[in-house]
Amino acid sequence: MSIALDVQRDAIRAWANGTLEEFLQSFDTDQAAEIRRIATPGIAVPRHSGAIVAKTRGTEPIPEEPETASWLGHKEWILNGPHALPAVAVASIGETTDDIRRLIERSNEDRLYGLVVGYVQSGKTANYTALLARAADMGYTFVVVLSGVLNDLRFQTQKRLMRDLTGDPHGRLNGECIDTTGMKEWLLITGLENDIGKPVSEKLPDLLEAQNRDGAILLSVMKKNVLVLEHLIDGLRRTDDEILSRHKLLIIDDEADHATVNTGGDGSEHADPSLEHDDDEDGSDDPLGETDPSRTNKAIRRIIRFFERTTYIGYTATPYANVLID
Numbered sequence: 001m002s003i004a005l006d007v008q009r010d011a012i013r014a015w016a017n018g019t020l021e022e023f024l025q026s027f028d029t030d031q032a033a034e035i036r037r038i039a040t041p042g043i044a045v046p047r048h049s050g051a052i053v054a055k056t057r058g059t060e061p062i063p064e065e066p067e068t069a070s071w072l073g074h075k076e077w078i079l080n081g082p083h084a085l086p087a088v089a090v091a092s093i094g095e096t097t098d099d100i101r102r103l104i105e106r107s108n109e110d111r112l113y114g115l116v117v118g119y120v121q122s123g124k125t126a127n128y129t130a131l132l133a134r135a136a137d138m139g140y141t142f143v144v145v146l147s148g149v150l151n152d153l154r155f156q157t158q159k160r161l162m163r164d165l166t167g168d169p170h171g172r173l174n175g176e177c178i179d180t181t182g183m184k185e186w187l188l189i190t191g192l193e194n195d196i197g198k199p200v201s202e203k204l205p206d207l208l209e210a211q212n213r214d215g216a217i218l219l220s221v222m223k224k225n226v227l228v229l230e231h232l233i234d235g236l237r238r239t240d241d242e243i244l245s246r247h248k249l250l251i252i253d254d255e256a257d258h259a260t261v262n263t264g265g266d267g268s269e270h271a272d273p274s275l276e277h278d279d280d281e282d283g284s285d286d287p288l289g290e291t292d293p294s295r296t297n298k299a300i301r302r303i304i305r306f307f308e309r310t311t312y313i314g315y316t317a318t319p320y321a322n323v324l325i326d
Contacts, residue, residue, distance in 0.1 A: 003031070003034055003035055003038060007035065008035070008038050008039070010023065011023060011024075011035045011036075011038060011039035012038075012039045014039070015039040015040060020036065020039055020040070024036060050095075050096045050099065052099055052103070054103050054114075068134070068137035069137065069182045069183050069184070070133045070134070070136040070137045070183040070184045071130070071133045071134045071136075071137055073133070073178070073179070073180065073181075073182060073183040074129070074130060074133035074164065074165060074178065074183070075090065075094060075130075075133075077164060077178040077179070078090055078093070078126070078130070078164065081176070081178065082176050083163070083164070083176075085123075085126065089123065089126075093123070093126055093127055093130045094130070096116075096127060097127060097130045097131045097134055098134070100114070100116070100131060100134075100313070101131075101134050101138065104138065104311060105138065110308055110309050110310070111304065111309070111310050111311075111312075112310075112311045112312070113311075113312045113313075114311075114312070114313045114314070115256065115313070115314045115315075115316070115319060115322055115323075116128070116313060116314070116315045116316075117316060117317065117319045118315070118317060119317055120317045122317070124254070124315045124316075124317070125157065125160055125254070126164075127315070128145075128252045128254070128313070128315055129160065129161060129164050129165050131252070131313070132145075132161070132165055132219075132250075132252070133165055133183075135250050136183070136184035136186070136217055137184065139248055140217065140248045140249070140250045140311075141211055141212075141217055141218065141246070141247045141248050141249075142208070142211070142217070142218045142220075142247050142248070142249045142250070142307075143217060143218065143219045143220070143249075143250045143251075143252070144220050144222060144232070144249065144250070144251045144252070144303070145157060145161070145219070145220070145221045145222065145251075145252045145254065146222055146223075146224050146251065146252065146253045146254060146260070146300070147221050147222065147223065147224075147254050147255075148223065148224065148254060148255050148258065149223055149224050149225060149258065149259055150223070151195075151223065153223075153254075154195060154221055154222070154223050155192055155193075157221050157254065158188075158190060158191070158192055158221040159173065159192060161219070161221060162177060162188070162192075163175075163176075163177045163178065164177075164178055165178065165186070166178075166180070166186035166188060166219060167179070167180040167186070172191075172192055184215075184216075184217060185215065185216040185217070186216060186217050186218075186219050187207070187211070187216040187217065187218050187219065188219050189203075189204070189207060189218055189219065189220050190219075190220050190221045190222065195221075195222055195223055195225075195228050196220060196222050196228050196229075196231045196232050196235075197228075197231055198231060200220075200231065200232075200235065201231040201232065201234045201235035201238070202235070202238070203235075204232075204235030204236065204238065204239060205235065205238045205239040205240070205243070208239050208243050208244065208247060209239075209240075209243050211247070212243065212246050212247075220232070224253075224258070224259040224260060224296050225296075226292065226295045226296055226299055229296065229299035229300065229303070230299065232303060233299060233302055233303060233306075236303065236306040239306075244306055244307060244308075245308055247307055247309075248307070248309045248310075249303075249304070249307040249309065249310040249311070250310075250311050250313070251300070251303070251304070251310065251311070251312045251313070252313055252315065253300075253312065253313065253314040253315065254315050255315070255316060256314025256315055256316045256319075256322055257314075257316045257318050257319060257320070257321045257322055259292075259293055259296045260293065260296060260297060260300065260314065260322075261293050261297065261321045261322060261325055262293060262294055262297035262298075262325065263293045263294055300312075
């Protein structure tokens with residue numbers, strides 16, 4: 001519906017003067033609703049679909065949505081489970097994550113980078129959880145979720161993924177969680193209390209080798225903490241290159257504007273860490289002290305370089321730093 005510019009201006013002035021409703025009385029219901037939307041700040045306008053900006057080098061047609069077990073199982077859970085979302089929200093999640101899937105599968109690149117932007121409290125966690133369900137059916141073998149810089153957020157993310165995606169084989173949640181029958185199996189290498197530390201670092205080569213044999217997708221929910229990231233790097237260093245070459249890595253970077261962005265050039269001025277730390281393994285004594293953006297950025301890029309096939313997807317509500325940096 002087109003509203004004349006002079007009417008828009010008069011409506012904004014009326015809103016500023018506190019007389020908008022009186023101003024709207026001379027318009028019919030539909031016109032009044034549109035003018036109210038234009039003149040009133042802070043009213044969110046729903047979109048029926050997301051907007052996509054992409055550079056895809058692949059030439060193959062975008063494949064249609066497959067009827068895959070993990071995605072369908074997750075969809076059934078978030079639609080009809082005890083923590084069900086509204087049907088319109090599930091439909092939106094299905095549409096947007098399928099758009100991402102299509103872009104990934106259409107590309108011929110071995111390393112893909114993307115950014116998903118959503119409003120604050122708009123369901124970004126639900127979106128990337130659904131995307132992980134699709135990733136299970138797309139051949140990813142190792143998934144790393146970078147979940148903020150604080151223990152509380154990492155705990156919440158681990159709990160949410162267990163409830164809505166991986167299941168809870170050890171009964172830690174004391175509540176209902178998804179039935180994973182028929183879905184791809186996940187192997188959690190982090191727990192509700194445990195981030196990546198030295199024990200996982202030492203076991204990682206065996207876990208990566210076993211994944212090739214057993215097929216359970218490895219999932220790590222980690223803080224963006226340099227010491228924690230170094231433990232993962234150390235485990236990857238211990239792993240044979242031939243084993244790593246069989247793996248397909250997906251990194252989900254939650255709050256991608258925080259700690260991830262590189263504020264120090266290309267990071268080359270930062271010395272390669274020795275990995276010989278006597279500090280608390282998870283950095284809990286100083287949760288913000290080991291999240292220097294440049295060092296964190298460098299660590300994430302080093303993790304990516306260990307793998308021949310990697311997809312990195314950032315999630316944020318405030319993408320300005322990610323978009324505007326060199």
